[in-house]
Every structure is written in C-alpha cells, then in structure tokens.
Amino acid sequence: MNPAAIEALRTYYGYDRFRPGQEKLIEAILNAQDVLGIMPTGAGKSICYQIPALLLDGVTLVVSPLISLMKDQVDALNSAGIEATYINSSLSLKETNERMRDVAAGHYKLLYIAPERLESEQFRAMIRRLEVPLIAVDEAHCVSQWGHDFRPSYMTIVRLLQDIEPRPVMAAFTATATDVVKDDIVERLRLREPERVTTGYARSNLALIVVRNADKRDFVARFIKEHADQAGIIYASTRREVENVYTFVRGLGVSVGKYHAGLSEEERAHTQEAFQKDDLQLIVATNAFGMGIDKSNVRFVIHNNMPKNLEAYYQEAGRAGRDGDPGECVLLFSPQDVVTQKFFIEQSEATEDRKRNDYRLLNDMVQYAHTGECLQLTIVRYFGEENGEPCGACFNCTDTRETIDVTVDAKMIFACISEMKQRFGVTMTAKVLRGANDAKIKQFDFDRLRSYGRLKHMAEKPLVQLIHALVADGYLRMSDTAYPVVQLMEPVLEVMRGEARVYRKVEPEAPPVSRSGS
Numbered sequence: 001m002n003p004a005a006i007e008a009l010r011t012y013y014g015y016d017r018f019r020p021g022q023e024k025l026i027e028a029i030l031n032a033q034d035v036l037g038i039m040p041t042g043a044g045k046s047i048c049y050q051i052p053a054l055l056l057d058g059v060t061l062v063v064s065p066l067i068s069l070m071k072d073q074v075d076a077l078n079s080a081g082i083e084a085t086y087i088n089s090s091l092s093l094k095e096t097n098e099r100m101r102d103v104a105a106g107h108y109k110l111l112y113i114a115p116e117r118l119e120s121e122q123f124r125a126m127i128r129r130l131e132v133p134l135i136a137v138d139e140a141h142c143v144s145q146w147g148h149d150f151r152p153s154y155m156t157i158v159r160l161l162q163d164i165e166p167r168p169v170m171a172a173f174t175a176t177a178t179d180v181v182k183d184d185i186v187e188r189l190r191l192r193e194p195e196r197v198t199t200g201y202a203r204s205n206l207a208l209i210v211v212r213n214a215d216k217r218d219f220v221a222r223f224i225k226e227h228a229d230q231a232g233i234i235y236a237s238t239r240r241e242v243e244n245v246y247t248f249v250r251g252l253g254v255s256v257g258k259y260h261a262g263l264s265e266e267e268r269a270h271t272q273e274a275f276q277k278d279d280l281q282l283i284v285a286t287n288a289f290g291m292g293i294d295k296s297n298v299r300f301v302i303h304n305n306m307p308k309n310l311e312a313y314y315q316e317a318g319r320a321g322r323d324g325d326p327g328e329c330v331l332l333f334s335p336q337d338v339v340t341q342k343f344f345i346e347q348s349e350a351t352e353d354r355k356r357n358d359y360r361l362l363n364d365m366v367q368y369a370h371t372g373e374c375l376q377l378t379i380v381r382y383f384g385e386e387n388g389e390p391c392g393a394c395f396n397c398t399d400t401r402e403t404i405d406v407t408v409d410a411k412m413i414f415a416c417i418s419e420m421k422q423r424f425g426v427t428m429t430a431k432v433l434r435g436a437n438d439a440k441i442k443q444f445d446f447d448r449l450r451s452y453g454r455l456k457h458m459a460e461k462p463l464v465q466l467i468h469a470l471v472a473d474g475y476l477r478m479s480d481t482a483y484p485v486v487q488l489m490e491p492v493l494e495v496m497r498g499e500a501r502v503y504r505k506v507e508p509e510a511p512p513v514s515r516s517g518s
C-alpha cells in the first residue's frame with residue numbers, strides 16, 4: 001500500500017489501518033484506474049476518494065445529490081485540516097463566484113457539487129479551466145433508470161468528463177446491489193475498465209433467521225415475550241396487515257406504535273419520535289418506515305411478510321444492531337407473501353423489462369428464504385462480495401437439526417419437471433407429483449406421466465418447500481416471468497447419474513423463537 005496514503009489516514013483521520021475495500025480502491029485510483037465502489041452506508045466510502053484527492057495535484061470534484069449533507073461533510077474535512085468547499089443552490093451568486101475564484105486559485109483539494117450545477121454551461125466552462133485529477137460520484141445509481149432514484153442531472157456528469165483535459169479518473173460509489181444497475185453505471189458514466197470492489201456488507205453482530213412453518217401471530221407473541229423491553233420493528237407488507245399485527249401486539253400489553261402511508265404526517269412523526277426516545281418499545285410498519293430513522297439500539301427486526309427483494313430486506317433488517325450490540329433479524333416466510341409481491345409487480349405500471357427484472361429479484365428473495373447455506377454469506381454474495389466465511393450465528397449456521405438424504409424425492413421432482421418439458425411452475429409440479437385430480441392436469445394429459453402421483457406420500461407444503469429448497473441450492477431455477485416455470489440446472493445431471501446425493505435439514509415442527517433463548 002502507498003505509504004503516503006497510510007500516512008494521510010493517520011494524520012488526517014486518526015485511523016491505523018484501512019478497511020479491506022478501501023485499500024484496493026485507493027490504490028486503483030492512485031494508479032489512474034477508474035473504480036466502481038459498491039459499499040453500504042457507513043462502510044467508509046468517503047476516505048476512498050478523499051485520500052487520493054489529498055495526494056493528487058489539483059482539485060477533486062465530488063458530485064453528491066445530498067445537499068443537506070454537503071455542508072456537514074465539508075465542515076468535518078475543514079476541521080480535520082483538509083481544504084474543501086462546496087457549491088450548491090444554498091449559496092448566492094456572489095458566494096458562488098467567490099468560491100470558484102478560490103478554487104481556481106488552488107485553495108482547495110476537494111470541491112463538492114450538486115449534479116444540477118453541471119447543467120449550467122457556464123459552470124462547466126469554469127471547471128474546464130481547473131486541474132481536475134479525479135471526479136468522485138456519490139450515489140452513482142442515480143444515473144440509472146433501473147435504480148430507485150434516477151436523476152436526469154446525473155447524465156451531465158459525462159459531459160463534464162468530456163470537457164476536461166486530460167480526462168480525470170472516475171470513481172463511482174453506490175450501495176446498490178443489482179447487476180443491471182452496476183452495469184448501467186459503468187456504461188452511463190463511461191467508466192473505463194473500472195476496478196470493481198464490493199465490500200462492507202457483512203454485519204457480524206446480526207443473527208439472521210428464517211422461519212418457514214410458523215403460525216406467525218404465535219411466533220410474534222412468543223418472540224416479544226422473550227425479548228421483553230427490547231426495541232424492535234415488525235415489518236408487514238400492506239397497511240391492512242400493519243393494522244392487524246398492530247392490534248394483535250397491542251393486545252399483548254406491549255407499548256407499540258404503527259406507521260404506514262395511510263396515517264397523517266403528524267401521527268407518523270409523533271410515532272417515530274416516541275420510538276426514537278424509547279417511549280415506544282415496538283413499531284409495526286410498512287416499508288415506509290425507516291428512511292430517516294437513526295435509532296441505534298433496535299435489538300430485533302421481524303419481517304411478518306417477505307419484502308420484494310433481498311436489497312430491501314437487508315436494508316430493513318439492517319436497522320437492527322446499529323450500535324454494534326447483537327441484533328436478530330427474523331424473516332417469517334409464507335407462500336402467500338410471494339403471491340402478494342407478485343400482485344404488486346403485476347399491478348405496477350412498470351415496463352415489461354422492468355417487471356421481468358422485479359420477478360428475478362423476487363425469486364432471489366424466495367431462494368434466500370429456502371437456502372440451507374449461511375444466510376449472511378448468501379446476502380453478502382448477492383451484493384457481489386466474493387470472499388467471506390459462514391457467519392456462525394445465523395439460523396443455518398447454528399442449525400442442529402438432523403440432515404436427511406432426500407435424493408430419491410429430489411430425483412422424482414427432477415424427472416417430473418423434465419417430463420413436463422420444463423414449462424410449468426412449482427404448484428403444478430407438486431400437483432402432478434401428488435397425483436392431484438385437476439382439470440388442468442387432465443387437459444395436459446399429465447395424469448399419464450410416469451411421475452404422476454409418485455410423491456403421493458408427501459403433503460403439499462413440504463413438497464413445495466422441497467422444490468424451493470432445490471431452487472435455492474442451485475439444482476433448479478425459476479424463470480423471470482409472472483408465472484415462473486421451474487427449470488433444471490446442471491447439478492441435476494450428477495444426481496440423476498447417481499454421482500451425487502441431495503441432503504436437507506428436517507423442517508421443524510414448531511420453529512424456535514430465539515437462537516439465544518431458552
């Protein structure tokens with residue numbers, strides 16, 4: 001590692017060592033390579049461009065959409081002895097001109113700007129006269145229409161890039177995970193063979209838990225009882241479900257508030273504040289809750305319903321344990337939640353492409369709910385981090401249930417899917433295998449298939465769960481369509497040839513309430 005970079009880390013920030021991803025990103029930038037840093041909030045993005053800015057000649061431009069945070073960041077830099085300033089709509093024309101003059105005179109190492117600034121030809125002309133070694137783009141997903149926060153002004157960053165000679169190094173940062181958005185960022189910001197670094201997603205103090213067969217109300221009641229006096233959030237997918245869960249929890253005699261878009265702004269603000277001040281122990285909420293919340297001692301987050309994708313899930317679940325003390329994140333899965341999410345997608349006014357994308361992300365979410373692998377590792381990999389070890393704390397890592405050999409049943413499922421030409425979904429597959437007497441089955445002559453009725457001994461729910469588990473473990477995949485069909489993947493061949501066997505944990509009768517509990 002560049003000794004000057006470590007020196008800067010010590011003198012300006014007072015830290016002894018870089019976090020793993022920071023080192024790689026800084027090194028790449030200093031070697032004049034573009035970078036795409038994928039890091040969640042709090043992982044330490046700023047240092048990745050601030051330290052190169054200190055070491056490179058000229059002034060680094062930082063494009064950030066968060067005007068309200070700009071001043072704080074610049075103040076913090078200044079008090080650390082780093083010369084930085086910002087230009088945004090909060091300044092008068094006179095102030096802007098003065099600052100630009102100082103920037104041009106070389107008084108600053110960092111200049112923060114809002115993307116809207118770049119729409120001004122005059123402003124870009126001023127920038128053109130500066131020596132700019134590096135442009136850092138914060139919240140880079142804003143450049144993508146596939147992201148959740150598209151901002152047209154981000155498109156002008158490229159124009160700026162083309163204006164400046166020699167071309168500055170581009171460093172883009174985002175917390176977003178999906179490959180489509182990442183590729184879009186690379187393309188739209190014209191990153192040149194960027195070093196992609198994903199880091200900081202693992203949260204070692206969180207215990208991730210998935211519960212499939214539970215009576216949800218019963219589970220929630222038992223969980224709350226075991227976590228008396230601990231702050232928690234319960235997420236539900238619709239306003240009505242929030243109301244139902246809220247009424248139920250209040251009936252348990254717990255201090256609880258509710259939060260969804262159907263309530264007045266005052267009510268919501270009041271609830272949020274009460275929760276923040278520990279006047280309320282629990283909040284039952286839709287995903288509308290949490291955006292602006294900064295409460296560090298949330299001990300658990302229960303998802304009463306599965307959200308639309310893993311990104312949303314992890315963001316919401318990640319509100320537990322912000323203080324670094326242990327937190328528990330429970331996902332209560334039921335097949336009905338998949339139906340609800342599909343309904344949301346179908347109902348939306350998104351383009352067909354977009355819907356396909358949403359279905360794919362939903363499938364990933366369903367797989368998370370069925371995987372037998374470390375849940376933390378599953379998430380970290382989903383975000384693109386390659387390294388990592390099982391967390392040792394999640395439901396799957398601490399699962400002591402018996403492992404059983406399900407090869408015979410799995411082979412029957414594979415055979416059935418193959419006989420149906422990989423053109424049907426989980427429900428139909430389960431029906432055929434269970435020998436259901438169904439009009440559609442008759443219509444397709446599926447009652448004549450060899451696999452028809454061959455898993456008659458299994459109840460529908462465990463069979464459907466087994467199929468989902470086979471998806472999660474990579475034997476099968478689901479298509480990205482409104483009615484996903486199950487398809488066979490390569491590992492099936494080995495199993496069919498008798499070269500590999502399929503194992504699974506026994507599904508619990510009544511799932512445990514807490515990993516640490518009695």
Ligand code: ADP
Nearest residue numbers: 015017018019039040041042043044045046047
């Ligand atoms: P982000 O921009 O990714 O949300 P920040 O850059 O604001 O995150 O950093 C989050 C926190 O982590 C800050 O308090 C920062 O000082 C701290 N931090 C960053 N890098 C390091 C490091 N190498 N060692 C210790 N703390 C760090």
Ligand code: ZN
Nearest residue numbers: 374391394397
């Ligand atoms: Zn684990």
